Amino acid sequence: MLFPASAYLRGDPFDLMRRMTRELDRGHIPRTASAFPAVNVWQGPEAAAVTAELPGVESGDIDITVKDNVLTIAGQRRAPDAAEDATWHRRERRYGRFSRAIRLPFEADPENVEARLGDGVLQIVIGRREQDKPRRIEIRAA
Template identity: 35%
Template sequence: MTDKVKETKVPESSPEETSVFHPLASLRRDIDQLFGDYGRGWGNFFNRPLSMGKFSLNPSTDITETKEAFEISVELPGLEDKDVVLSLKDNVLTLKGEKKEEREEKKTDYHLTERSYGSFQRSFTLPPNVDPEAIHADFHKGVMTILLPKTEVHEPEKRTIEIKSR
């Protein structure tokens, strides 16, 4: 989607059509409003994390950079370190997790059981100046902090390749 939203004009209605006594006036007004608003703010709706209760399936992430390292902070409320897997493959750091929540309440006149499940995966392509061997993570009070220490970038040696003509 683009950042620009096209304004949609709602057709003018005659006073008889919009009268509260007209049987379809409120339905038409609702439909006009729906199509008039179509596109406004929908980009934010689709980019918003899906949520199940208090847990977001796309956890909030902050990335900061210092002179020595990059730091990724991920909010994972209600999770523990055993619920999360952090892996590195082909210069891509991947964080996966799953939230399982069950609640059961038994009273004399009813029995309530609620279950909610959700999983997430976030991947980060590492810049060339990160030392993959020195990456480490810490989990404290629902926040995972991943430290990505920097290293010097060694530029590959440049060479000229001979071109032969036929």
């Protein structure tokens, strides 16, 4: 833990504030875990659309799979090349492997999925199975 609760119990009430300032100056920012990549999902009668924010990720470093009603986006964001003797002043972006599973609002047709990556945004359209599409029922006269 970066800032233990015991710091509050010390004699100097400003000790925790000084420690936080030092850590922030070094670029160590305490943060809550957040899902990566951030996604938006919406649905129409024929398909669902998913957008995922993937800045700095190349298309060759992304794997997309669809099974039943789960879309999985996995991959790797590579760290930038830095000289061995470089000193980081701030390091807020995360690098490394990631995986995100998104439950879709219907069972997907894995043969009807398209994906595009542009400007750091992955766009995926997932078609709905024909038998799962809503059908209009005709009412016959009695």
